[in-house]
Amino acid sequence: MSLIDRVHGGYVHRRRVNALSDHIVTLIPPGAHMLDVGCGDGSLASLIMHRRPDITVSGIDVLIRHQTSIPIAEFNGQEIPYDDASFDVVMFVDVLHHTEDPMTLLREAARVARQSVIIKDHTRDGLLAGPTLRFMDQVGNARFGVALTYNYWPKQKWQVAFETLGLRTGVWKTNLGLYPRPASWLFDRTLHFVARLDFQ
Numbered sequence: 001m002s003l004i005d006r007v008h009g010g011y012v013h014r015r016r017v018n019a020l021s022d023h024i025v026t027l028i029p030p031g032a033h034m035l036d037v038g039c040g041d042g043s044l045a046s047l048i049m050h051r052r053p054d055i056t057v058s059g060i061d062v063l064i065r066h067q068t069s070i071p072i073a074e075f076n077g078q079e080i081p082y083d084d085a086s087f088d089v090v091m092f093v094d095v096l097h098h099t100e101d102p103m104t105l106l107r108e109a110a111r112v113a114r115q116s117v118i119i120k121d122h123t124r125d126g127l128l129a130g131p132t133l134r135f136m137d138q139v140g141n142a143r144f145g146v147a148l149t150y151n152y153w154p155k156q157k158w159q160v161a162f163e164t165l166g167l168r169t170g171v172w173k174t175n176l177g178l179y180p181r182p183a184s185w186l187f188d189r190t191l192h193f194v195a196r197l198d199f200q
Contacts, residue, residue, distance in 0.1 A: 032088035038095030042070035080108040091118040124152035167197035
């Protein structure tokens with residue numbers, strides 16, 4: 001394992017999970033049953049349930065890791081294996097930019113969710129956004145065998161997608177504080193967002 005991998009895995013990853021939990025727990029309605037799509041090892045979902053004991057989170061992923069923090073079911077990466085309106089909330093955290101067509105999973109989320117869809121992902125806007133996001137993806141995901149499609153959308157394309165699916169942007173947050181200084185000056189900026197999409 002390289003020095004970069006050790007630093008990311010040992011420090012950056014823990015900080016990222018805590019910061020994301022801080023943002024996401026405020027967006028989930030009381031008593032919700034949430035599906036975390038592409039949940040990885042389930043550590044974020046587990047922390048969310050610890051901070052919000054009123055909710056439950058189920059996970060699905062295309063790659064099931066040896067050690068996970070929650071029970072995780074396998075799926076094919078395109079079709080969410082649940083009936084319509086099975087969950088109050090469907091969540092994607094840094095998942096959609098790994099797909100060939102994010103609209104496929106967004107449509108599935110809109111089908112399976114009753115109340116909201118929560119997304120943490122990236123916007124490819126601004127100077128050097130594309131190369132910076134590619135570097136971050138390599139460091140954070142290559143060692144786990146995650147597909148790196150580098151399918152980053154600008155904010156305008158996200159908004160068009162949401163409108164097409166009848167989803168209204170209830171919350172849109174940037175500057176999430178995922179990285180310590182001075183790394184934050186390069187890797188935070190407005191490259192990341194957390195959004196809650198509600199049904200219109």
